[in-house]
Amino acid sequence: DAGITQSPRHKVTETGTPVTLRCHQTENHRYMYWYRQDPGHGLRLIHYSYGVKDTDKGEVSDGYSVSRSKTEDFLLTLESATSSQTSVYFCAISGAKTPGQGLYEQYFGPGTRLTVT
Amino acid sequence: AQSVTQPDIHITVSEGASLELRCNYSYGATPYLFWYVQSPGQGLQLLLKYFSGDTLVQGIKGFEAEFKRSQSSFNLRKPSVHWSDAAEYFCAVGGSSNTGKLIFGQGTTLQVKP
Numbered sequence: 001d002a003g004i005t006q007s008p009r010h011k012v013t014e015t016g017t018p019v020t021l022r023c024h025q026t027e028n029h030r031y032m033y034w035y036r037q038d039p040g041h042g043l044r045l046i047h048y049s050y051g052v053k054d055t056d057k058g059e060v061s062d063g064y065s066v067s068r069s070k071t072e073d074f075l076l077t078l079e080s081a082t083s084s085q086t087s088v089y090f091c092a093i094s095g096a097k098t099p100g101q102g103l104y105e106q107y108f109g110p111g112t113r114l115t116v117t
Numbered sequence: 118a119q120s121v122t123q124p125d126i127h128i129t130v131s132e133g134a135s136l137e138l139r140c141n142y143s144y145g146a147t148p149y150l151f152w153y154v155q156s157p158g159q160g161l162q163l164l165l166k167y168f169s170g171d172t173l174v175q176g177i178k179g180f181e182a183e184f185k186r187s188q189s190s191f192n193l194r195k196p197s198v199h200w201s202d203a204a205e206y207f208c209a210v211g212g213s214s215n216t217g218k219l220i221f222g223q224g225t226t227l228q229v230k231p
Binding site: 004031033040041042043044045048050056058090092094095101103104105106107108109110111 | 121126149151153159160161162163166168207211212215216217218219221222223224
């Protein structure tokens with residue numbers, strides 16, 4: 001398995017509080033992604049990073065921000081959590097070893113289950 | 118717009134029976150296609166991938182998939198299902214953005230009857 005960890009694995013928080021989720025990789029992959037998974041929607045991309053300090057929005061980025069100060073860490077922040085952000089969040093990585101096609105071969109972390117009450 | 122459709126939300130098959138999970142895509146360029154599997158409480162694991170060449174690709178756990186450009190499909194098959202195959206399966210497409218971004222289908226949940 002690719003060396004990807006996510007922390008915390010489970011979190012319950014109250015509406016309006018800030019929350020930060022961490023993704024850590026040991027694979028030296030350039031690209032990192034944050035997805036949310038909700039029933040009936042599959043996985044939807046929140047934000048992604050194509051290098052240190054280089055990030056861009058995905059399809060469901062409202063209410064989320066990200067930061068990447070080191071190759072190995074990609075942080076997802078909910079500035080003020082809402083109940084609609086209750087979800088399972090997955091981090092993925094791709095693209096270190098093989099440019100071109102390898103860019104699209106994503107490997108996933110174990111996920112973080114977030115509940116906003 | 119680019120999209121992936123998995124028409125079957127839920128499928129039940131008997132152990133030992135054959136399986137086919139459907140995936141249709143809408144994509145402007147030559148697609149890169151993937152199937153992932155997710156066991157309960159776990160992350161997604163890559164089953165197989167198609168980039169180019171032979172349209173029948175083999176993956177892990179005895180799965181295979183066939184790319185049919187004329188039908189915009191990439192269906193996943195297994196000749197004999199095991200109880201441990203019960204999971205959720207996701208089809209994904211990418212290839213035109215130079216960002217590595219994938220578009221995922223909604224997923225198909227497979228239940229295996231003893």
